[in-house]
Amino acid sequence: MIERADQLVLNYVSKAADAAHGVLRSDQRLDFARRLRARIEAERGGSQSPREVAKLLARFGDPVALVEREARRLAAAAPGTAPGTAPAVGAAPAVRVAPAAGDGLAPGDTRRFPAIVDDPGFSPAVQPVRRPARHRQNRPAGRGLPFAGLRRAAMSSANPMATGGRDARTVLKEHPRDVGALAVLVVAALLVPFGLPALAIFPVPLVVWAAGAAIVLLSESWEVRDRFLGAGAPLLGYAVGGVLVGGLRVGAEPGLDAFMTQFWAVSGTMFMIGTGLGVLWLGYRLLDA
Structure with missing residues (x-):
């Protein structure tokens, strides 16, 4: 940096x-x-x-x-x-x-x-x-009004001085690798509904996510906490979200088979939701860098 x-x-x-x-x-x-x-x-x-x-x-x-x-x-x-x-x-x-x-x-x-x-x-x-x-x-950073960086970015078209000259264009110019990593994470989420054949034993969206997560974790544009939150949000959504939502959908039906059926039905969607939240958080922190 x-x-x-x-x-x-x-x-x-x-x-x-x-x-x-x-x-x-x-x-x-x-x-x-x-x-x-x-x-x-x-x-x-x-x-x-x-x-x-x-x-x-x-x-x-x-x-x-x-x-x-x-x-x-x-x-x-x-x-x-x-x-x-x-x-x-x-x-x-x-x-x-x-x-x-x-x-x-x-x-x-x-x-x-x-x-x-x-x-x-x-x-x-x-x-x-x-x-x-x-x-x-x-x-210290983060002690100001909530989402101050996001509000400054929204104001940039009307008042460039509100962002100190920072907007989506300058962020893309200053952080091309980081923006590319966010795009890779988005692509990983968008591949989930296509049901592509696995690479060896790994699903294609998981492989693409791993590439994007590696770039995020190696970047110095974010704090360490933000890197792990943003990169880990898809897996957190997949695992925790899949268990919680799948368990709720099982209802009164007993048995592991019923639970796994519901888990596989919702885990992909929860992976996509987790990816969206992680990308939004990393993008916000990049604007506020």
């Missing part, structure tokens, strides 16, 4: 660089992107967790807002520009910040990237507001 954590950073910096087109000069844009990447890496502290990196990028905020703030900073630093005056939309501020002699900075560089949301130095008046916001931001 190192590649995915790095990709989140690259995507964020690319969005900021794209937003800087037409607002900053090319040299200012390159310097801005370089300093932004350096600041993110410094705050990241070598973390390779996609979840932690996503939280960090959320603290930096909207890349467009960072570009606007950089443009205002450059405009304020320009000779003859009134403090706080922003450049006109589409106009690149023709300014460069001259470094002090001997500080090792190239022309156009600044000593540090502007403060992000949780940097010190804010007015004491805003601290009571920032403390609960930081607590909500840093609390």
